[in-house]
Structures are given as C-alpha cells and as structure tokens.
Amino acid sequence: MAWRRNGLGTGDLNLIVAKPSTAYNNCTMQHPIIDLGSAQIYRIEECIDTSFLGKSFFPQFQSELLNNLPDWLLPHHYHPDSGALVLSMHSWIVKTERHTVLIDACIGNDKDRMPRAHWHRRQGDFLHRLAALGFQPSDIDVVMCTHMHADHVGWNTVLRDGRWVTTFPKAQYLFSRVEYEHASTYQHPNPIMRQAFNDSVLPVVESGQALMIQDGHEVDEMFTVQLAPGHTPGNAMLRLQTPAQEALFVGDVIHHPIQVYHPELSTMACQDPQASRQSRLRMLHHCCEHHTLMLPAHFAAPHGGFIEERAAGFGLRWLNEDASSSA
C-alpha cells in the first residue's frame, strides 16, 4: 500500500491519500483512499466506460477546446485518436462514527439495459469489491442517490428469485422528492432510464426503505443534502463536513475534468442544459471559495480534487497532487 501525505495549506489538515489495492478477492479490510480523521472515504469502481465520445456527449464540444489544457488530460481522461471520454463508474462510501453512507449505486447486475449492451445484464463483482473494503451490504446505513439515472441507482436492488429486492437490507435510501415525483410521471425518451426507475427505484419505495428528502436535509451533523438541478430536475449533492475538511459529493453536476476548464459544457444527458451550467458554476465557485474537496461520480483517476481560480477561469488540482504544484 503506497501512502502519500499532502500538506494542503489549510491549517493542520493532512489529507491522507492511499492507492487502493487492486487485490480485492481476499476480502480483508483495505485502507480508505482519503482519511479525514473523523471520516474515511472509500471508492468502489464498477467499471471504466469509454463508450461516450466527446463530440456526442457534449453537444458544444470542439477539439479546439482541448488546447491549452493540462497534459494529464490525454490519454487518461480523453483518447485523442478515438475522441472517447474516459469515465469511471463508481460509488463513494463514507464511514463516520455514526453512519456508513454509500453515495450513488452505479449500473448494477442483471438489469435490462438494451440497447446499451455493455450495461445490459451485467455480471460484475461490485459486491466482492464492497466486501474487500470490509463492508457487507448490511453495514450500509444510508444510500444516497444523487439522481435517478441508470448509472446511479443500479445497485439499489439485486435480482433474487425473480424479484428485485433491496441490496442493502438495513439502509435508508435517500431520494430527492422533486426527482422522484418527476421520474414517476415523466416518459423519459431513453428507455434505459424508464427501466432503471422501475427496477431500481420503485422496489426500494415498495420496500419501505425510501425517504423522500428536500434541499437542506441533514442526514446527521456531518452530512447535508444540497439540490443542484439541471442535469435532472431534482439532482442533488451530498456535503460532508468534518473539522479538518469539507468534501462535496457532486454526482453528475460535473461529468468530466474538461468541464472544470469549460464549465459552459453541459451533456446530452442534461435535461436542462442551462440550469446544469448554472449549478456547475455555483458548485465550482463554492469549492474554490471554501477549499472543498470535490468528489464527482465519473472522474477517472485520481477521481477528485480541489478547484482553484485561474486567470482564465477555474483549474483543477488533483487530490494526490502536492499543494505547491499546479496543473
């Protein structure tokens, strides 16, 4: 296990970042990737998805936008030859003294997701990866889905005896009320999204484990939900406050590092591109102003970081970079 300590220039905080072990089959407790003292943050990667092309995912994308961006972008986050974006599908887990919270539930297994063949009836090892971090499904107290798209609700449920049942038997599942009311009546043009609601949201509601929440909902004294609409009408973020550091799980308010440098880019999956842009700008300003650790749902390694103000907008300093270096 390689450890690195980064002095961030924020008082006494030493953010501890560890490379997660890739050997997850022995199911022994692994170190968190970020240790904030009173909260440990883990990440489970379900898969890396390179099926989305920059020019189709971002309707306003032009290859010139890549000019003058940091070197690390290619090819770790964007394949220049194919034009593919590198997106990680992952869940975050936060363990505090009071709660173990899972944020976003990826794609899931056994789900009907055609025509997206590589999401269809997957047989992935997500639960083994969870176990390798030292968690059983029954250890999860809270599941927070930032929104109801198919890549954020999949592991809410598993197929058992032909029925969709909740994966995390003791968890309270938090859904934005606005999001739920919208998704339960909206005929989404993408059949995958309708299917996801039916197999990964409705069974949770029917189980009695769902809690519909509003902006400002406090999970406990450390976690607060903040709505950030645009990508979806009830899109939400989860803020973690520890004495050492604030972290913001921003879900799909931002999908890809290029949007730090070009926050005007909304995706073809954003229901209201204009509102999505406004929420993204608000979030970036907040992270910059409060030195908040930004942890999105789809950034490839190193998966999160700090937002800095630059002469021409925002910049990104990855969480494993030294504070003195700048990208």
Ligand SMILES: [Zn+2]
């Ligand atoms: Zn997503």
